[in-house]
Amino acid sequence: MERYPESRLLYAIREIEPDDCAPIRSVAEAWWGGPVESDCLTKWFFRHFRQTCFVAVKEGRIVGFVLGFLSQSLPDEAYIRLVMVDPDCRGMGIARALYDEFIETVRDLGRSAVVCVTAPTKSGSIAFHTRLGFRMDAQDGIAEGLPVCDDYDGRGGRRVVFRLELKDRV
Secondary structure (H helix, E strand, O other): OOOOOHHHHOOEEEEOOHHHHHHHHHHHHHHHOOOOOOOOOOHHHHHHOHHHOEEEEEOOEEEEEEEEEEOOOOOOEEEEEEEEEOHHHOOOOHHHHHHHHHHHHHHHOOOOEEEEEEOOOOHHHHHHHHHOOOEEOOOOEEEOOEEEEOOOOOOOOOEEEEEEEHHHOO
């Protein structure tokens, strides 16, 4: 189901397909501004989590995507793993629309919270999540004046952990 038909917002949002993996991998480093962790864009993600992963398509071309899933261990939570938008298409509301699609989907699936992370140095990402109503969770460290989870990924990475309580979102 497309909540954002192409005729309305100049792009459409649809569930991700396994065949979307190669086109997304081909642009990910350019969109991200550097290397992307190899486990972020594996085809298994596109195959096993399609119900909670979405792409934005404009004029037949993928211009953004969100990868997320339902937590198996925490039955009230859903997790956003990665979101990217083509730099030439930023400012069009694509990231917000992708998040909205994910949030409404996981709410319909009975989840009451969405969790995601970002690096403490990514001020644009922090501002974006804050505008959407996400709150920073208290963690075990501080970096850039923000609460961070030290060694978040087991490889020394520090991340700001965001949480959105869906009951607080209209």
